[in-house]
Amino acid sequence: MDRPLAAFDIESVPDVEAGRRLLGLEGDDAAVMEGMRAWRLTASDGRTDFLQPPLHRIVTISLAWLDPESGSFRLGSFGRDCSDEKRQLEELFDVLAKPKRAPRLISWNGNAFDLPVLRYRAMLHGVAAPHFYRTDGEWKYNNYHGRYHDLHVDLMDVLAGYGASDRLGLDLFARLQGLPGKTVTHGEDVHLHVLAGEDEVVRAYCEMDALNTLLLYLLWTHHRGRVDSATLHRHLDTVRTVLAAPNAKPAWQECGEALRGWPHWTATPIQS
16 A cells, blocks of 8 residues: 555535525424425435435544554544534645645545535635645546546445446445444434534544445455555554554444454454
């Protein structure tokens, strides 16, 4: 692996301000969110109530960062809480701007959802992000927004052959590969936690998605022959050490325990 890895995920809710201003919806936030989903269901002729990316407000951006060169790993979320959208965007883009070597973004369904939402919301808040549009330097078309290069890897898209086969959700694929998957809450309940002021639940949930995405990417790089088993073990040891820290969140520690025997096919046990 030739650069830092930045596996990320976002959580979002319907943008109630847009619902009131553009759709004329009234009531408290819960009522407006429900009204927006009902509007989308009608507009899509009953196919879906999932809103288009521009109608989402970001409540959490989480990052699982692994630097293969230094051996460092960190996991966390940006901003202070779920209402701090602009600061979350600014902090994410600041992280992407710092390294001289552009970090590789890794997502699950990022091309279809996460990246468009980041672009729309950054524009709305007036957040400039020139490094978000940087290129590799070695290949001018390799950037964070191209689908068929690797400065950004949408792992769901790649594994499904860019739509040649059915795409799997992150939770299902993670559990199929022996990871715990989504253990904190469910995606359809994120707006309920936000409405209840349960920001830490949402942030922990998002962090686990970012972490699962990173771990699956490491598994894929081993499958491709980009890292050998010893290197994979070393990276997993680094991740487990952080997850097992005394002050780590319960969800982190639970995942760390699950990693003790993962992946199941390893011939050499990962050292504690």
